[in-house]
Amino acid sequence: MGNRTSVLTVAENISAVRLRIAAAATQARRDSTTIKLVAVSKTVAKDRCLEAVAAGQPLLGENYAQELRDKAPLVPGARWHFIGPLQRNKVKYVVGTAELIHSVSDQSLLEEIATRAEHRALIQRCLIQVNVGDEAQKSGCAAAELDALLERATQLPSVKIEGLMCIPPAQGDPRPHFVALRLLAERHRLTELSMGMSSDFESAILEGATLVRVGSAIFGARN
Secondary structure, three states, X not given: OHHHHHHHHHHHHHHHHHHHHHHXXXXXXXXXXXXXXEEEOOOOOHHHHHHHHHOOOOEEEEOOHHHHHHHHHHOOOOEEEEXXXXXXXXXXXXXXXXXXXXXXXXXXXXXXXXXXXXXOOOOEEEEEEEOOOOOOOOOOEOHHHHHHHHHHHXXXXXXXXXXXXXXXXXXXXXXXXXXHHHHHHHHOOOOEEEOOOOOOHHHHHHOOOOEEEEOHHHHOOOO
């Protein structure tokens, strides 16, 4: 019975998050089907991931490359995004397993992704993470570096940059940072905006998010 209750809890949480997404989209006068929910499954056991897939939420997001490598074969039916900081020596675990990498932060990482993708004869879809709050402890390229990084990407046929991602500062109103990311995307004619987590995804939707990364509101507090 405990497992059955757990399944219902995950399904109910997903349903509640989807209702919140729809309400925020209505407020923003947007079509809710243009907003994709990424259920953040970092440190979540495979059984809980399977519950999400069974509840109609196949799109899962992982933060750690080796956890993605180990978990992906255990969750049939899942589709994976990689959303955490990525080291060059861990790229081999991610390319080809994650359909979208959200966290390209610099040219050397971009080039390593391109090399791995070329070896696997695929085009790896990516987003560039922008450090919108200019925080020293956070990953992401500076806004001033974005032009050069996008220019380099045009020279690498095995990667495709589809948009931008950000994690705003934990303190203060996130909306100015979401606006800044949207304006950067518009300037470069990029369509995907990965922004917003459990605490602020509605604000992100109001500012144009097309991908929201929600973990604790679906799976509960992290272990």
